[in-house]
Amino acid sequence: HEDDLEALLLAAERVALERRLDIMNARAQLYDAWRQIRVTANALLGYFNVTITNPFVTPSTTTNPFGFLEQAKSFSLVLNAELPLVRLAERNAFRTALINYQRQRRILMNAEDFLKYQLRQDIRNLHLQYLTYEINRKNFVLSIRQKDQAIEQIIAPPQGTAAQAAGNQAPLQTTNLITFQTRLLASETALATAWQLYEIARLTLYRDLGTMPIDEWEAFSELFPSEYRRDDHNAARGAGPAPAQSSAPHPAQAVGH
Numbered sequence: 667h668e669d670d671l672e673a674l675l676l677a678a679e680r681v682a683l684e685r686r687l688d689i690m691n692a693r694a695q696l697y698d699a700w701r702q703i704r705v706t707a708n709a710l711l712g713y714f715n716v717t718i719t720n721p722f723v724t725p726s727t728t729t730n731p732f733g734f735l736e737q738a739k740s741f742s743l744v745l746n747a748e749l750p751l752v753r754l755a756e757r758n759a760f761r762t763a764l765i766n767y768q769r770q771r772r773i774l775m776n777a778e779d780f781l782k783y784q785l786r787q788d789i790r791n792l793h794l795q796y797l798t799y800e801i802n803r804k805n806f807v808l809s810i811r812q813k814d815q816a817i818e819q820i821i822a823p824p825q826g827t828a829a830q831a832a833g834n835q836a837p838l839q840t841t842n843l844i845t846f847q848t849r850l851l852a853s854e855t856a857l858a859t860a861w862q863l864y865e866i867a868r869l870t871l872y873r874d875l876g877t878m879p880i881d882e883w884e885a886f887s888e889l890f891p892s893e894y895r896r897d898d899h900n901a902a903r904g905a906g907p908a909p910a911q912s913s914a915p916h917p918a919q920a921v922g923h
Contacts, residue, residue, distance in 0.1 A: 671789075678785045678875060683778065685876035692774040699767040706760040712750040718743050781874070788871040795864040802857040809850040816843040 683689055720741045724731065820839050872878045 671793075675786055675789060678789060678871075679782050681877065682781055682785055682875045686781065687876065689774075689777060689781065692770075692777050696767070696770045696774050699763070699770040702763040703760070703767055706756065706763045709756040710750060710753050710760060712748055713746075714748075715746040716744070717746070784874050785871075788867065788874050792864070792867040792871055795860065795867045799857070799860040799864050802853065802860040806850075806853040806857045809846065809853040813843070813846040813850050816846050 720739060722739045723735075725735060816839060820843060869878070
């Protein structure tokens with residue numbers, strides 16, 4: 667249904683916006699641009715600095731490090747002030763920071779919009795590849811049945827007066843068997859191609875979502891048998907090996923999940 671598909675698309679967008687590292691980097695760059703606005707805005711203000719120094723020294727004729735003299739000191743008071751009147755360079759820097767912030771904000775918006783568009787394309791392509799796989803699977807089953815039927819017609823014993831007719835139809839039955847065998851091979855190739863395209867679409871969706879399942883060696887976890895993954899996980903937790911289960915799920919189950 668369209669409503670279910672739209673809900674799935676919105677959920678995928680939320681997951682990708684939370685897990686994609688490039689989106690996180692774009693947000694961090696936007697925050698850095700905002701901080702530069704605060705820094706350059708602070709430079710537009712005036713300042714008033716007060717510096718007070720009162721050093722004590724010891725005479726050069728003594729070896730006592732604490733032999734300070736009341737007369738051997740120098741007191742100074744320095745006032746340094748600047749009014750915010752001439753700020754041409756600071757003003758230019760502030761305007762540059764504003765422009766950079768707007769530019770970075772649009773970069774982030776463009777990245778998010780492109781990600782949403784890409785996810786919608788990935789999900790629709792995955793759904794299309796699943797339907798294509800189901801169609802090719804049914805065609806493959808039909809080709810098997812047609813081939814079996816052609817073989818049964820050839821090896822079926824003639825009955826009564828149908829023996830002469832069966833002899834006349836033998837070339838046609840042989841031709842049908844060859845045709846159905848060719849169709850079976852073509853259907854098998856199309857089914858394998860559809861499965862490959864479905865897997866490519868599924869992994870592409872994982873990649874764009876930022877949820878590619880990888881192990882601690884940063885390898886795609888589905889490259890290894892499920893029993894190996896369970897044994898390795900249980901060994902890491904100090905548990906025994908888990909019993910073997912079935913292999914990878916059917917594409918329909920994967921799409922359902």
